[in-house]
Amino acid sequence: MTAPNTLRLLPWSGPEGKPCYLSTDDGEGYMSRLADNIEAVQLGTAAELLEQALDKLDDQGTGSEDMRRLAKDLTGALREVLRVATSRGDLLAVSDPHCP
Template sequence: MTARNEMRLLPWSGPEGKPCYLSTDDRAGYMSRLADNIEAAQLGTAAELLEQASETLNDQDTDPEEVQRLAQELTGALRDVLRVATSRGHLLAVSEQHSS
């Protein structure tokens, strides 16, 4: 079993929005692959929303409600991307510690 400081932050939250962690040494295991796939989907969604935001903000006729909905979706996507970045940054740090 891995130490707490080596656990992977998963790309979803638990009850009450608390972070979920995976304790495993198997990066090819089912839960690791599931987390990888969800992270990829979250990053893809963020990229699509970024493109949509550029188009929406460049359109002078955009309805304010549309801009508000887009801002809410971008907020969620940014939260997901930040979690992915935090998780991957932590994994890199742990990996570097083991290779030193």
């Protein structure tokens, strides 16, 4: 649950790549649940890409084009995971005032 008067960083960007925030004290509302679901998908995708990367790195036959595509996909996934981590860290800091 989001504390009153706090903003939640959403797992998507707005126009021109700018961050989007949700202001609500209802952590179970539609937008909060949507953000939670999208975060879960993003984390799942990152886990799948990590497995693919490990397989491709072990395969001596993986071509440079495949590696570039994988690096691009991993970069996007890392960006999303960092946004999720930032958002959740912000939420933890708000919920625990003793957290630095």
